[in-house]
Amino acid sequence: MATNGRICRFESPMADEVEFVVGSVSPLTVHFASLSDLDSVPDSAGWYAWFYIPSSLNPEHFQLYRHTRVDSTVTGIFNLTFEGRLKSRGGDAVTGSGLKKPQTSLELLRSLFLAFAPPLYVGISKGLRRRLKAHRKTLSEFMAGAGAAGELKTGTSVEPDTERESQFFGARIGAALRTLRISADDLHVKCVLAETPSEMKEIEQVLNYALTPHYGRR
Secondary structure, eight states, X not given: OEETTEEOOOSOSSSOEEEEOOTTXXXXXXXXXXXXXXXXXXXXXXXXXXXXXXXXXXXGGGGGGTOOOOEEEEEOGGGOEEEEEXXXXXXXXXOOTTOSSHHHHHHHHHHHHHHHOOOSEEEEESSHHXXXXXXXXXXXXXXXXXXXXXXXXXXXXXXXTSHHHHHHHHHHHHHHHHHHTOOGGGEEEEEEEOSSGGGHHHHHHHHHHHHOOTTOOO
């Protein structure tokens, strides 16, 4: 991809380092890695974002970015209270069965997800490689059925760059992957190193507020 006279290559989402130069925006180097290749990530301070690249055209798998559980409590007259999980009314299903060239479409979708996919989770760490490996460990444990992490209640505060935060990541993403029967190997990560680590937390809060990652800490 050519941008402002420079070439940015997306050869593989596995272990790439790509420089983006677009107009008046400062140049940015992004490290890409798959779940199985986290050793390629620098163990430096910075921001990270997990995202998903599909390995099939299974319509259910595309629900990962929409998968959510909403609980509601309703009160009425005579002190009656009703609570429970709300069901989606649907109407936005995606089907891949009607594609004329499924394999070609999958290859194109994978490339477009690499370019366009929004973050599933945004975080920070003083040691990116260490923290991301902790994420992988807790996710693997959850997917294997250990479930030691448990899911935190809505509104529970979780400090960034901690073991508890890694457990929270593993529980929230793991629950969705198990429900939708998606392999954890379809997860990838983008990392940006921080030149001034003291500003990481404030900027991460802005990113979470503005981008609203579906499985974010908050």
